[in-house]
Amino acid sequence: MYVIDPGQQFVYEFEINSRAGTYWFHPHPHGRTGVQLYRGLSGLFIVEDDKESRAGLPNYEYELTWVLQDRRFNQDNQLVYTTNHMQMMMGHYGDRILVNGLSNHVEEVANTAYRIRIFNGSNARFYKLAWNDGRPMKAIGTDGGLLEQPLDKPYVMLAPAERIEIYLDLGDTQVGDNIILQSHAFEGGMMMGMGGMGRMRGMMGMN
Numbered sequence: 001m002y003v004i005d006p007g008q009q010f011v012y013e014f015e016i017n018s019r020a021g022t023y024w025f026h027p028h029p030h031g032r033t034g035v036q037l038y039r040g041l042s043g044l045f046i047v048e049d050d051k052e053s054r055a056g057l058p059n060y061e062y063e064l065t066w067v068l069q070d071r072r073f074n075q076d077n078q079l080v081y082t083t084n085h086m087q088m089m090m091g092h093y094g095d096r097i098l099v100n101g102l103s104n105h106v107e108e109v110a111n112t113a114y115r116i117r118i119f120n121g122s123n124a125r126f127y128k129l130a131w132n133d134g135r136p137m138k139a140i141g142t143d144g145g146l147l148e149q150p151l152d153k154p155y156v157m158l159a160p161a162e163r164i165e166i167y168l169d170l171g172d173t174q175v176g177d178n179i180i181l182q183s184h185a186f187e188g189g190m191m192m193g194m195g196g197m198g199r200m201r202g203m204m205g206m207n
C-alpha cells in the first residue's frame, strides 16, 4: 500500500497468523494494479505449520508449484498490455498461457506421488483444468489450506487469484509417459480456455 519509487525499497514486516496454505501477494496502487501484476509484480507466499507437516504429503522434492498466466507479446517478444474499452470492462486477456513464465512448461518427474500447488496469476482468465488421460483432479487444498478430505473431480475451475493443491500419484505410469495438464474450453463470456499448458513426462532414462 506504500508507493515505492524506482530504486527504492520498503521492507514489510508482519506476523503470519494464517494457517498453512498457498497464499500470494501483489501491490495495490489505485488504477495500476492490473498492469503492475501483468508485468510481474506478484508472487507466491507459502505458509507451513506442524499440523500440515503431519499430514504425510509428499516432501519438497515431490512438490511442484505452477503459476498460470496468460500474456500477449509483440514481434520483439515484449509484453503487451492493452487497455482498450473491452479490456477495461472484461479484464486483460493474453493469447499465450505461461506456466512459471514459460510458454511450454515441462516438468521431468519420477513415477511417484506429487503435491502440486497451482495458482491462477492471470488478470482475468478462468481455467478449467483437467489431466489429459482422464484421471481425476484430486484436490487436497484450496486458498484456505488443506481440505478435510481429498476430493476427486473430473476438472477444477480456477479463477484469477485462486489457488488449488492437487495430489498426483504417478505410480501407475511408465518411464516416457506424458501427462498433460489441459485447460478446457467452457461456456461463459470471454473466458475461453486454451489447449495443453503444463506437460510432464517420466524422468528416469530421459534427458
Ligand SMILES: [Cu+2]
Pocket (backbone or CB within 6 Å): 026, 028
Ligand atoms: Cu489484491
